[in-house]
Amino acid sequence: MTQIKSNVNVEQQAIEAKKAAKKLLILSEEDKNEALNHLADVLEREFETILKANEKDLENGREKGFSQAFMDRLSLSQERIKDFSNGLREVSELNDPTGDVISDWTLENGLQVQKVTVPLGVIGMIYEARPNVTVDATGLALKSGNAIILKGGSSAINSNQAIVDVIHQGLEETKIPKEAVQFIASTDREATKQLFTMKEHVDVLIPRGGGKLIKAVVENATVPVLETGVGNCHIYVDKEADVEKAINIMVNAKTDRPAVCNAAETLIVHKDWLDENIDALNKAFQENGIQVHGDEHAISVIPNAVPAAHEDWANEYLSTDIAVKTVEDLTDAIAHIETYGTKHSEAIVTENQENAQTFLNLVDAAAIYHNASTRFTDGGALGFGAEIGISTQKLHARGPMGLPALTTIKFLMKGTGQIR
Structure with a gap:
């Protein structure tokens, strides 16, 4: 397969992005909304161009033996193009997060102070196989007044290049x-590393993908990083869990879209509940094609379960495999999550309100659920529109990052000649 391999000038692209970011500051919300809606129309109109490029990436993926889950993330269709085009329209309908006056006051000397929201400036977006991220990230960046430098994975380079070409045509x-x-049209890792260190041009980096990618960005970047995390998400089925709720939530969280970061990877289950409801649980595993990697007790009661190795407790399967851990009580469940969780999304299924509240209070994660699937940790599902990623850190932004996460603050002071 022929891939795009360009001698790109990343620094020049960053300089151009910074100049463009200044121009974005003077545009009205109406200007930005009109642009996003126009881009949506152009993307839908040019779907055949995008799908032709995507087929090159898919053919290359088949040659390299990429997994089914990976190919699903990579694959585009006219319907998927329509979906991310509609995502741009939805973003256009959201409130512009810039220019809001958070607070204002007047000092004793008459100096007027305002604290207002402003764009971050230039965002560097580093991501892997999902071409839809190219559109989602662009829409969120432009709506919030930011320029963006896109560095997608080599597996989707043809798709991403075609999408950006169409975006440029529309803009x-x-x-x-x-x-x-800006799109870094290169498979050279040195181009990515260059982006890591351009503090004078790039204001923030956002990595979105697997653990290795995120670790590489966090450990090597001198540009500030908004860290998105991998999703080793847990469903804890408490002793007092409703059987139907527990099974429906587990099946949804595991199988609705197994290859996404908010899918459940581990089922933690109270031993008494497991023994009492094993037939119903086994039926759910069998009917939904779920392969269990279990601890000693789990494999003794779950047919076709395989012994869980140590790495299974930390694994982000991104498939219909699931690890099953039996515990004696809530304390053991929370301890397991503290040891192996990635601070993404965690859930408890129980009718015991005290246990539920203890779980909600003590578990450290960006999103915590009681009697609901972890699949709701998503910008669209929570009403934010598209998301640029899910932050598992604690500074600036946490959880699904929509438009407000792409802003910072500025203090504006108006005086009449005051000096200090």
């Missing part, structure tokens, strides 16, 4: 300069 007919969206 030429709007008030947003096309230089506000």
Whole structure:
């Protein structure tokens, strides 16, 4: 397969993005909304161009033997293009998060102070196999007044290049300069490393993908990083869990879209509940094609379960495999999550309100659920529109990052000649 391999000038692209970011500051919300809606129309109109490029990536993936889950993330269709185009329209309908006056006051000397929201500036987006991220990230960046530099994975380079070409085509007919969206069209890792260190041009990096990618960015970047985390998410079925709720939640969290970060990877189950409801649980595993990697007790009662190795407790399967851990009580369940969780999404299923509240209070994660699936940790599902990633850190932003997460603050002072 022929892949794009360009001698790109990453620094020049970053300089152009920074200049474009300045121009975005003077655009109105109406200007940005019109541009996003126009981009949505152009993307839908040019779907055949995008799908032709995507087929090159899929063919390359088949040659390299990529997994089914990976190919699903990589694959586009006319319907998926329509979905992410509609995502741009949805973002256009959200409130512009910039220019809001958070607070204002006047000092004793008459100096007026305002604390207002402003764009971050230039965002570097580093991501793996999902071409839809190219559109989602672009829409969120432009709506919040930011320029963006996109560095997608080599497996989707043809798809991403085609999408960005269409975006540039569309932006030429709007008030947003096309230089506000930059794409590093190279499979050379040195291009990515260069992006890590351009603090004078890039204001923040957002990595979105597997653990190795995120670790590489966090450990090597000198540009500030908004860290998105991998999702080793747990469902804890308490002793007093309703059987139907527990099974429905587990099946949904595991099988609805196994290859996404908010899918459940481990089922923690109270031993008494497991022994009492093993037939119903086994039926759910069998009917939904779920392969169990269990501890000693789990494999003794679950047919076809395989022994869980140590790495299974920390594994993000991104498939219909699931680890099953039996515990004696809530304390053991929380301890297991503290040891192996990634601070993404955790859930408890129980009718015991005291246990539920203890779980909600003590578990350290961006999103915690009582009697609901972890699949709701998503910007669209929570009403944010598209998301640029799910932050598992604690500074600046946490959880699904929508438009407000792409802003910072500025203090504006107005005086009449005050000096100190």
